Amino acid sequence: MGQLRIDGNRLWGRLDELAQIGAIPETLGSSRLALTKEDGLARDLVVSWMQQLEMKVSIDAIGNVVGLWHGPDTDRSLLPVMTGSHIDTVRSGGRFDGNLGVLAGLEIIQVIREQNISTKHPIAVSFFTGEEGARFAPDMLGSLVYVGGLDLKTALKTTSVDGKRLGSELEDIGYNGTSPCPGIAPKIFLELHIEQGPVLENEGVDIGAVENVQGISWTELIIEGQSNHAGTTPMEMRKDAGYVAGRISTYIREISNKIGGTQVGTVGKIDLVPNLVNVVASKASMTVDLRNTSEQMLREAEDCLASFCDQIAFQEGVEITNKSLARFEPVEFNQQLVDQVISTAENLGYTTRRITSGAGHDAQMLARVCPSAMIFIPSKEGLSHNPAEYSSPEEITAGANVLLHMIMDAAEVNS
Amino acid sequence: MGQLRIDGNRLWGRLDELAQIGAIPETLGSSRLALTKEDGLARDLVVSWMQQLEMKVSIDAIGNVVGLWHGPDTDRSLLPVMTGSHIDTVRSGGRFDGNLGVLAGLEIIQVIREQNISTKHPIAVSFFTGEEGARFAPDMLGSLVYVGGLDLKTALKTTSVDGKRLGSELEDIGYNGTSPCPGIAPKIFLELHIEQGPVLENEGVDIGAVENVQGISWTELIIEGQSNHAGTTPMEMRKDAGYVAGRISTYIREISNKIGGTQVGTVGKIDLVPNLVNVVASKASMTVDLRNTSEQMLREAEDCLASFCDQIAFQEGVEITNKSLARFEPVEFNQQLVDQVISTAENLGYTTRRITSGAGHDAQMLARVCPSAMIFIPSKEGLSHNPAEYSSPEEITAGANVLLHMIMDAAEVNS
Secondary structure (H helix, E strand, O other): OOOOOOOHHHHHHHHHHHHOOOEOOOOOOEOOOOOOHHHHHHHHHHHHHHHHOOOEEEEEOOOOEEEEEOOOOOOOOOOOEEEEEOOOOOOOEOOOOOHHHHHHHHHHHHHHHHOOOOEOOOEEEEEOOOOOOOOOOOOOHHHHHHOOOOOHHHHHOOEOOOOOEHHHHHHHOOOOOOEOOOOOOOOOEEEEEEOOOOHHHHHOOOEEEEEEEOEEEEEEEEEEOOOEEOOOOOHHHOOOHHHHHHHHHHHHHHHHHHHOOOOEEEOOOEEEEOOOOOEEOOEEEEEEEEEEOOHHHHHHHHHHHHHHHHHHHHHHOOEEEEEEEEEEOOEEOOHHHHHHHHHHHHHOOOOEEEEEEOOOOHHHHHOOOOOEEEEEEOOHHHOOOOOOOOOOHHHHHHHHHHHHHHHHHHHOEOO | OOOOOOOHHHHHHHHHHHHOOOEOOOOOOEOOOOOOHHHHHHHHHHHHHHHHOOOEEEEEOOOOEEEEEOOOOOOOOOOOEEEEEOOOOOOOEOOOOOHHHHHHHHHHHHHHHHOOOOEOOOEEEEEOOOOOOOOOOOOOHHHHHHOOOOOHHHHHHOEOOOOOEHHHHHHHOOOOOOEOOOOOOOOOEEEEEEOOOOHHHHHOOOEEEEEEEOEEEEEEEEEEOOOEEOOOOOHHHOOOHHHHHHHHHHHHHHHHHHHOOOOEEEOOOEEEEOOOOOEEOOEEEEEEEEEEOOHHHHHHHHHHHHHHHHHHHHHHOOEEEEEEEEEEOOEEOOHHHHHHHHHHHHHOOOOEEEEEEOOOOHHHHHOOOOOEEEEEEOOHHHOOOOOOOOOOHHHHHHHHHHHHHHHHHHHOEOO
């Protein structure tokens, strides 16, 4: 049993086939924002693969999909061992982020079936709705609803960046299922994912055992100034919402430098009104993404931002309103499972290190209801949320092998 | 003759009627970007007024419209005295900017006709295509072509911010005329305009005699960084095009403070790609608007910007390319006409001051080919390029009366 390995070529092939849906021309990347037509087509493909593997597919009311596999001797009354991730992407995303965790789960089911292995516990492979948060906030929305962290009604009313309601978009692609939310807490949850950062590659390490996840704070700021002529308005009389947006953007860098450690901060979105060369902007909307592994330091960063907004609003004569788009405290994974990622990987001959996740993941939601952990593999140049995101077939195979043996162990192979 | 006054109510009524085309609901403002359907309808209305006044309407190949009036004893072989401005607006514009100068011209023709006044020189009232530059760069495009500062072919190929070609947009609204470009240089050119700044109102002065116009420098910057995950990418490894755009925006404020005097600088337009909360921006495009009455200082500001771009591109690992969207040197108006604006206004009982224009105007283009000057009236709170732009009926009447007497003098009333 210790010799068992997944089929890397087959997994690579499925990643490639899935990436064709919403493919970004001349890149390896994909564009499948949550609950778009492309997301719907990708869901159909993955569900068809689950059905080919004779998994029982259920869809819940927020569109999370769970494929359940039973062997001939599986005790269906026991909690399933669950793995999975997501298949939505950011607007210009890669082919590995999320997709790898889902398709590695299917590969594992296929290997287990082919080897006529029977497990005591059922095995579930799931993909969760809207993990990226790029179309509907907050991110990890589907898994958050799955664990009862957000009520279904509120989630269905969420409005997308393009002004659509989540509930109706879900209906449009036919994934408004009937399984209840919150869903059943599995025995354990494991998620294989690319690192999306540079650490493993820089250190030449094969497998990262994810100990914890950074806390995330997303804020939308609306700055109301006064539209005016760019030539005739003296600098000291301006209420320039565009300038204030720029200044907040540079302040976020200052916060990150000041707090240091794992603190990161990003202004990824700025929209000016009327957005013309010769008009002082009357309005700016922008987002601020702050992350830290320490809840205390994350709060400090948030406090700095709030004070700075008050101060610059006063100085520049603008009004600034803020709205929290997402807020998750840092998460610690199950230490026993983290240790087991290390030992399993080392038994398979891979090099390992403990690591922190800078990104949010569905596993951190499942950690609220069951022992959970994550397996990271290297990302080329640390790139992610980018069509150039890349991990090699060997790296992917290594991660999927660790996942295979972790799952077989947790599902308890019948001898 | 010195007692002659324009009819302020009639002028106010025409301003109101014109403002209904592209009216912005619940404001006094209008939205009539150059060569849109709304601009076409506004042109039709003004042309119909010219025809009612029995003016001879000609349209040139770039869509500039000239209405020519002859009295019974006018010598048609003499150069016309020209007044005029523009009727296009920025996206969320006011009802006075440009429109006032054109409709005051029509009001003057109407008064002269009603009083059976005859002038030696013909009088022309014109409106020029695309003065605002909000849809097609550069601004003052129509008057620039009129004076031969830009060749017709190049101008017709200009692409709008919404991706349309100027030539085909001109055809669509039926204003691709047959009069040649460049057009005939008039005897003199006078333009009545709102100040679009706060000086006259703050000082309680009725009439500004515009001595000069600030030089204008518009630059588009394209910043190419690297798209990456906002959570997992350490701050020092980022190539964040969004941060660089923000930093350049705040630097423009620093340049303006450093150079001082009449120097102003504005970043009115920023577009990030992919413009998502959790993705470090791979690309930013932005505009920089720099203005100064001194060509030397304007060059200094441009040099500062260029050096800063080089420096920050190196520091942040991004590439910055720049493109000049418009560049006009400062303009000095005809000092004899400027003096005459002062004396004419004072004879009419108005208070006056010499003033600099911070905005570009068609008159600065006409100044290349004939003696030119401008008359400013106060703008409430200095607001312009804003639906709240406002000048009172009394202020407008004052400005139009000064224009009336300047024109009658230049056109030489037959006794």
